[in-house]
Amino acid sequence: MRHIYVHVPFCARRCSYCDFAIAVRKVVPADRYVAAVTRELETRKQNGEWDSEPLETLYFGGGTPSLLPPGHLADLIATITRSAHPLIRPSAEITFEANPDDVTPEAARIWVAAGVNRVSLGSQSFDPAVLAWMHRTHDAEAVPRAVQVLRDAGIPSLSLDFIFGLPTELNASFERDLEKAVALGPDHLSIYGLSVEARTPLARWISRGATTALSDERYADEFLLAHDRLTAFGYRHYEVSNYALPGRESRHNSAYWLERDYAGLGPAAHSMRRGVRSWNFAQWTAYERAAKGGSDPTEAREKLSERERRLERLYLGLRTDRGVAKAPWWTIERSREDLWTREGWLETTGDQYRLTARGWLRLDDLVASLTTSADGG
Ligand code: SF4
Structure with a gap:
């Protein structure tokens, strides 16, 4: 497989807007997680689902991948790249999603040694009140601190995520967030509009009137503000939610948009192979049970017409x-x-x-x- 996605489902708590397949854990069961993903990989190879192709991109998303102890991440990268044949291309893109408060010099050193060359930081906002409202675990100073630590460690490509279209009563300034983000000089920015998903704290707050519903007008204004500001600073708006300096586009996500085949490992991970889409059990416990027992953890498959x-x-x-x-x-x-x-x-x-x-x-x-x-x- 040329493009591999690994889903790390664990989060310290659920953000107010999030409906992703996550497992909230105070202590991440890192040994069990690495064992389950390794076993899934072996099962897929035995079942002939693992094509021997040079690996071009490897992406750890979540959840919060940076909650994994760095040594466990390094083991997982070694296991996956060993299974790619011929050996991983020196130019392969290895992306790791991190929460700013998990970035320490020691962790960053191990990530770099393991081959990580791109980090996507879940920044979301520079406003302390907004971060608290979102239930994020990091504070506003954590983002510039994490950027500096990652640069000092030698991570060559950095991406920052931000959210716009917030309820008006938060008095958030997306313009100020953009200015501060650009001042950090990231190679890439992912800018997402807030959406209200069922069964999230945000949906409950709105239904009982504790938060105002989101405004389409504000969404459109801030979407266009980001486009105008970031393109003026030399970022290419190359996909609805993504901006990059020249040559710094996400190669992994671009593979999805170019309809390349990809393999997913871990709970809730999706795969696409020869026109067949499949996805793993989303619940960590169901996934672990299947993977650990040597069964295929695929929940369902569909052949696209x-x-x-x-x-x-x-x-x-x-x-x-x-x-x-x-x-x-x-x-x-x-x-x-x-x-x-x-x-x-x-x-x-x-x-x-x-x-x-x-x-x-x-x-x-x-x-x-x-x-x-x-x-x-
Ligand atoms: S860190 Fe990401 S995956 Fe985890 S709860 Fe927050 S938004 Fe969801």
Whole structure:
């Protein structure tokens, strides 16, 4: 497999907006986790699901991967890269998601020695009141401190995550967050709009009126503010939620958007192989039980039809600034194409359609209308 994702499900507590498949643990069962993922890898190799290809990207996401003791992460990287054949390419991208308060000089030294060359920091905000509202475990000073520690340790590529579109009563200044973020000079920024997911503390707060519902207008204003500010600073807005300095795009996430096959290890991890999508048991306990016993921890598989693959190609392509090529199996109604072009939502260069930042605000509407167009494809 050229692209491998490893899901580390543990978090110290649940953030107020999060509905991810996580396991809240005061003490991370690191030995058991590494043993279970190692066993899953062996099972997949025995089942012939592990193609021998040079590994190009390895991504540890979560959850909170940085809650794993650094030595356990190093063991896991060694196990996975040993299983890649031929040996991992020297240029492989190894990304690790970290919470700022887990970044220490000693941990960073071990991460670098293990091969980690890209760290994505879950920063989210520089406002102490917002971080407390989000139930984050780090304080506002932790982000610049972590950036410095990672740079001193020799991590060559840093990404910072931020959230916009917060409820008005928080009086948060996203503009100030952007300024502070840019001042740290990250190679990459992921900027996500807050969304209300069922069964989260945020959804409960809104339903009982303790927090105002989110405003579409504020969402749009801040999305465009990020686009204008970050592109002015030389960042390429290369995907709806992602910005990079030239050459610093996430190669792992780009593989998803380019429809490459990938393998997922760990609870809730998804895989895509030869048109078949599969996903593991999301609950840590169910996953561990299956993996430890040598069973396949896959919960379900689905083979995508040709039509589903085409629609996915359209959707993924339109999320990126490269757009999608015209093809006989999909069309945009002429009047709609004219309207979008006039409004500055869509640009056409030769055979290539791409959405502008304003167009990305209407991505779902657009894809819904293309769905109809692709029905006969
Ligand atoms: S750290 Fe990330 S995965 Fe964990 S609860 Fe918070 S948002 Fe969810």
